Amino acid sequence: MLLFSQMITDYWKSQFLNGDIIYSDKDFTVTINPDLNEDSRIMVLETSDGRVMAVLTPEMAEKLDLSQRQELSELVFRQKLNEAGVTLHGADYLFYFSEAEKNVLLQENQEGTWRPLTEQDDAVFSEFESSASEQDLDDAYVELDHWAVFGSFEQNRLVCAASMYPWEEDAQIADLGVLTLSSFRGKGHARKVVRSICKYAFEQGYEPQYRCQLDNEASTFLAKAAGLTLFGKWDVISPDCTVGETE
Incomplete structure (x- = not known):
């Protein structure tokens, strides 16, 4: 298989x-x-x-x-x-889920302090964004208006969020971003949110895709902790490179 x-x-x-x-x-x-x-x-x-x-x-x-x-x-x-x-x-x-890990995820009973986020969560999401650094926001690319958004809460405060958007029009792949506020890291929020949003993606007919840079050890650890498996390393030409550009 x-x-x-x-x-x-x-x-x-x-x-x-x-x-x-x-x-x-x-x-x-x-x-x-x-x-x-x-x-x-x-x-x-x-x-x-x-x-x-x-x-x-x-x-x-x-x-x-x-x-x-x-x-x-x-x-x-x-x-x-x-x-x-x-x-x-x-x-x-x-990173992607292997077929074996996908089956485990789909049978998982998910209950806890995490749930889908909608436009009704605009205020709590705005507070979440204001509590994160600009660098973290840029790196994670988590947006409330993406195709799917999930969040985890502590005492009614949004402390971790993940969002997905379709990777390409002709591919049923959903690219994932996740961000946990720095003072709430290491508590399992991100793992649970990632698994929840990935289960949702599978149920909608999409394959979840998790990307991170090679030197992002925390993100690499999270991917593996959430049950994803390394598929490979993908690189493209730099947007700053002018060699071979069409006129």
């Missing part, structure tokens, strides 16, 4: 294997796809089994002097990126 759902594996294959595969071995694959948008004109995915896939536009392939006749490796590819002046944004970890 697949560790992850067919939806997840098919989605990432479609991102990296659609187009002209110019190089492939057991460790590394490079695909040229003319349909990539400018923000993702280069993407790299390293799955948890150590395999690396890269996809790029024909224009970027020309900038990197890539052709079907050459031997490639991840190291050579990254050297070509460097020589061409291409910078990547910085990888995110991608």
Whole structure:
């Protein structure tokens, strides 16, 4: 049985294997796809089994002097990126529920101090935001008007919130953000809220997606504590990089 759902594996294959595969071995694959948008004109995915896939536009392939006749490796590819002046944004970890953990979650009886949030919670959510730092708010990207929002309370005060929004129009994947006020961390609020909102997403036909930067140890710990499994590391071209931009 697949560790992850067919939806997840098919989605990432479609991102990296659609187009002209110019190089492939057991460790590394490079695909040229003319349909990539400018923000993702280069993407790299390293799955948890150590395999690396890269996809790029024909224009970027020309900038990197890539052709079907050459031997490639991840190291050579990254050297070509460097020589061409291409910078990547910085990888995110991608976490999903395995099929086994999904089944456990769906059978879980969830009761406690957490619940869905609606526009009626505007006042308590505003107070929550005012108690968080700007950096935490930017990193978490938790918004009351997202597709789904859940919160956890202590003495009627919102102390932890998570929200989700559809990742892409043609993929049933919901991207997750979560934030706990600093003085209420370490009490299990985030784990419970993450599991609650993820169960809701599954029940609506979506796969929950949890992303965090590689150096965010607290977020990585939370993902695992909430029952998610590392799928891989995903990187895209930096928004500040001008190499290969269309006029």
